[in-house]
Amino acid sequence: MIRSFLWLAFLPIALALPAVASSACMPVTVETSLPLPRSESGVAAGCIAYRRAPATLQGASAQVLVFGDPQVKSAADVDYYRRDIVEPLIGTPAALGIVLGDLVDDAPALYPQVKTVTGLLGVPWLYAPGNHDVDADAVSDEASLDAFHRAIGPDTFARETALANIVVLDDVIVQPGRQPAYIGGLREDQFAFLERWLPSLSKDKLLVVAMHIPLYRRDSADSFRAQDRTRLYALLAPFPHVLVLSAHTHIQQQYAHTARDGWHGPKPLHEYNVGAACGAFWSGVKDAAGIPAATMADGTPNGYAVLTVKMGGAYALAWHNARDPEDTQIGLHAPKVLRHGAYPAWGVYANVYMGDADSRVEYRIDDGAWKPMRRVLQPDPALLAENARDDEADVLRGYDRSPEAKASPHLWRGALPTDLAEGGHVIEVRAFDRWRGEVHAQTRYRLQAAASPRAPL
Known part of the structure; x- marks a missing residue:
């Protein structure tokens, strides 16, 4: 097993350590095929800083890689992540990638390695933070992602593409000294941003909302706050094409938000709770390659998802078991x-x-x-x-x-x-x-x- 990661030092430093946004406004990347709105000056609640980036999701359809919870805690786990998930995907036709939080398992020193390994795929990546990405010594929710900001980037941001609009949200509310230590929900500055940004969007594209803790109700102390869910529902309801992507549970599930949940959009709100790249935390018997089985508690093998976005707000989803040449479903x-x-x-x-x-x-x-x-x-x-x-x-x-x-x-x-x-x-x-x-x-x-x-x- 490879235990050393000295080879990472030879990859571009920019892949491992991006700069944190200098503006207090929420960053929104607008791809080159679209007009660039003017950024807002000042630090008013919800203000937006628009940026340029090359086009990714364009044409009749395009693919997005979706990883839930790589959740590495050691160099050995980074090695599993590289060999089990990332290297088999080199040469992927996907144009963009999303990681739905828990990049690490309370091991922020591993952020550069995780980002560099993920960067081997050569596509732009969007990273949401998870509950295991928060600083262990955080004294407040506001200061809970300092290491994440330094190594990865903003915790809340958006990307506008020709085929879809994507917003990535930090939905982990840290509660130092309390039980539970965190819950699901959104901050006031995030709501202020969504209230300004969402009305500017075309409704004939898919709107992807990416987060770590699931939006749907769960029988768990860290479940998404009901009042925040209601507020988010109201902001999303005018959009006819919405997909919520979440992770966190280390199982896989499709959930339809309906009126029984308080959702009143034109059709049920689809949430795909994506299985984990690490499966059940890189556990289980190792195979001939020295990689653990990592089967999740619901019996789903570890792996990754592919989101295909299409014109007119349409999309398709597929789950792929790690290193499975048969693509078993x-x-x-x-x-x-x-x-x-x-x-x-x-x-x-x-x-x-x-x-x-x-x-x-x-x-x-x-x-x-x-x-x-x-x-x-x-x-x-x-x-x-x-x-x-x-x-x-x-x-x-x-x-x-x-x-x-x-x-x-x-x-x-x-x-x-x-x-x-x-x-x-x-x-x-x-x-x-x-x-x-x-x-x-x-x-x-x-x-x-x-x-x-x-x-x-």
Whole structure:
């Protein structure tokens, strides 16, 4: 394993240590294909400092890489991030990238390395801060991102492109000396900025809101403040094409904000809570390349997302497991053998990584008729089996064991028949992804005759 990062010193220093904005106004980058508004003078609340940058998202469509939580805590983790996520993407057709916070795991000294490794992809990157990016000795929320500002840049900013407008928001409200130590929400200066900037935008483009802590309600002490959510809803409601990107949870989930949440836009507000690049904090058994499995608690492999933005506010999303040449979209778990003629109490489970409550998921056996699978809110059995292997091991199987399996929001089950012929049978599962269309996965099980049970004495 590579333990030294001296090679980073030979890359341009500008990639690692950008200058912090000198203006007190919020920075908005306007790409060269668009007219440049005049920056506002003074330090009035919400004032905007406009800047130029080369065009990225243009043409009929363009791709954006989206990383959730690289969350490195050591040189070893930076090495995993480089080899598992970044290097396989060199040569990407993406024109822009977004990191949704938790660049580091309370290790600000690693900011330059994370930014330089990410910069190997050769596209502009937008970085949101996360709760593990705050200064450990912060005495206030206002002073909680000093290290982030020095090494990475502003915590709140926007970018206007030909195909989409993107705003990156620090939504971690630090509460030193209190419990919880932070909550989700926005500052008054951020609201002032949004109140000035959003009305200047065209409504025929996609508006992307990128943040760390999810906007949707969560049963967690650090959930996004309800009053801030209501205020943000009101600012976003006039826009017909909005996508919220969040991270933080180390699972993956699609969420539709509706009237039950207090959202009153023209259609449900789509939030994609993106899985983590580090998965479950770079945990689990290492593979032949020395990289941990890093499977998340919902059974989703670690990886990254691709957002494709299109003309007229349209977009598409795709999840890609790290270093997966098959680009697997469905994880299957089924028993290897069942008794022929047994009661059909056992099933195949399909973890549809980009699935949601409305997803159509079906299965069939041996080219038979397709049957619907039932969505179940329970842990992925494949990860439960890995938990059992960790429990039964006499020695540590990795630096940190895989996470305890939690109920997955995108798991489906289908009962396996036992009245077919003895021998092997093929299980095929298909799901209908709203962007990719039909995706498939396949596995096998075997039916075996058992000896007659011994007669009772």
